[in-house]
Amino acid sequence: MYCPGCGGLRSAHAFIHGDIGTALGANAVAVVGYAVFAVVWVMWLIRAVQGRPLRIGLPTGWWWVMGGALVIFSVVRNLPFGSALAP
Numbered sequence: 078m079y080c081p082g083c084g085g086l087r088s089a090h091a092f093i094h095g096d097i098g099t100a101l102g103a104n105a106v107a108v109v110g111y112a113v114f115a116v117v118w119v120m121w122l123i124r125a126v127q128g129r130p131l132r133i134g135l136p137t138g139w140w141w142v143m144g145g146a147l148v149i150f151s152v153v154r155n156l157p158f159g160s161a162l163a164p
Contacts, residue, residue: 079154081106081147084164103164106150 084103091099092111100108121131153159 079151079163081151087164102161105162106147 082104085107088100088103088107089111091097091103092108097108117131117133124131150162154162
């Protein structure tokens with residue numbers, strides 16, 4: 078059984094070395110997470126230089142959508158037709 082994080086470290090290693098195809102193959106959700114983290118980090122950096130705090134408030138519905146997407150990703154990557162999502 079593959080969890081949502083399986084292949085995350087291999088994905089991070091490939092992503093850092095610029096091999097996006099391998100990173101997506103190891104864990105596609107993690108690659109999306111890296112991109113989101115990078116965008117939020119740049120936003121924080123810009124606001125820190127400007128002397129303004131960064132406040133990110135997501136409505137409750139967004140948390141449910143992200144959790145549901147992780148559950149669907151976990152289920153699909155463990156089914157025969159979702160084997161392309163498995164590390």
